[in-house]
Amino acid sequence: MPSHSPSARDLVLDCAVYVDGARLDDTGDFAQAYQRVRATGRGFVWLGLHSPTAARMASVARVFNLHSLVVEDLVDAHQRPKLELYDGTVFLVLRSMHYVDHAAVDKANDIVSSGEIMVLAGPDFVITVRHGNHTQLGGVRAALESRPEALAFGPVAVLHAVADHVVDSYQRVAIDMADDVDELEEHVFASSTTDLDIDVVYMFKREILELHRAVAPLAVPLAWLSGAAGPGSTLRAELPGAFGEKEIRRHFRDVADHLTAAVDMIDGYDERLTTLLNAAATKVGIQQNTDMRKISSWAAIAVVPTAIAGIYGMNFEHMPELAWRWSYPAVLLLLLLICTTLWVVLHKNRWL
Structure with missing residues (x-):
């Protein structure tokens, strides 16, 4: 598996053809790889990119016949979490979140940092685009390659693995923040009013809101992928191809459950911080x-x-x-x- 510096830009991180869940020899060129898949009618191409330029994505779009709006979104690193359909191709945007270690809550400038992972899954190809320095997917690819039975489902297996990886990272971030919120609570209630720094509480509130904006919008896309989209969903199309298989829907339902758990934790932190702000304001008053x-x-x-x-x-x-x-x-x-x-x-x- 090729390794790349996380600070690299506009790189083809990896490209391979997978047939029946097994990785074939790399062709070294995504155009040749996709031509091989189309010629044989078997397998799919998995192309991984990091912060591609418009020129790079233009060449990729010509090979995979991508919609111009998708290309624009893949280049722009400031998309909100969403899921869109383009003629049977599923485009999923995920916000990756990373917990920033710090010595103490009152000395931290940031609690979480964000990046973006975009997945474009078609019938015989999947393109993953990363933006940010903590969005590595090498472990996801390696884990899938060790389970050929999962990769045999095709591009949908890759989209599920990436979504599961990102949602699990939300849970890890939420768990890591638990001690910080407890420490902040103790700081507010134990400190004298003259030593009370409300700015720390506001900073935490801002970080929690940023985390919530990354996590909460995924509820509707995951509900749709699990076949259980509610009446408020804007996705009215049928699940394309392998996305409609019962086993795949079950796996996405599991990811949706993990997302719900993460959202519940984040909402709990938000309520506690709101209470802390009110308590701090009351103490000052x-x-x-x-x-x-x-x-x-x-x-x-x-x-x-x-x-x-x-x-x-x-x-x-x-x-x-x-x-x-x-x-x-x-x-x-x-x-x-x-x-x-x-x-x-x-x-x-x-x-x-």
Whole structure:
């Protein structure tokens, strides 16, 4: 199996002809490989590409007679997860997600990174296109080649294996995020309000939403592939070729079940983060109210000396006790007594 650097661009990662589930000798050229399949009427071609250019896809389109809209989507790396049909050819777009390791939740910039995997499955060919540095499918191809009975189903087996691989990665990412959400929950509820960083919660919320946008849209395509598309599905066509076989539908139903489990986990995280945001906002609001009560209390205490000093600071000649020898210490003692009384009362009522 040829190996390629994950950072390579516009490469034919692998190309082979498969007959009855067995890999034949590589021809080294996808045009020759497909010509061989069409001439014999047996087997299919599996072509793997990584970040192809428009020129590369134009040459592939001429060989496999691809629709221009499919070619455009295969080159563009910013497609939403979807499934489309083109004259018996199934085109599936998947968003691959990768968990980004980090030392602590409050020091992470990203939790997940994304890429794209596109699968175009026709009657006698399958084209897989990868965009991103963590979308390797070498393990999927090797696993299928070790199971000729699965590859004997043809291109539909490849599409199922890729979909199963991507959906399983969603579950792994969701499981890896469980500890992060627990740690974030502990951080929010254990931290004092002055140490609370709500930006971390918002960052996690953003990452969860990105993961949800990659996972949730696959529910309808997988339901259609499993033969159980609901009334809300926009796919009204019959399952083409081998896609309509009962065993294939069962396998896609299993992938759909795994997807549902992943969606449930992600939705649970989203609800917990929403609760954390509300809790953090509540903590901040309570702390602000407490601060305002303290400020108001000290302001009330400060009003007394301010008022008395303001009165005796007036330049009037005839004012009470101005000529008394002990008037100054008496006023100071009165101020201290009033302020102390106010402090005791406010402290008893938990304003201070």
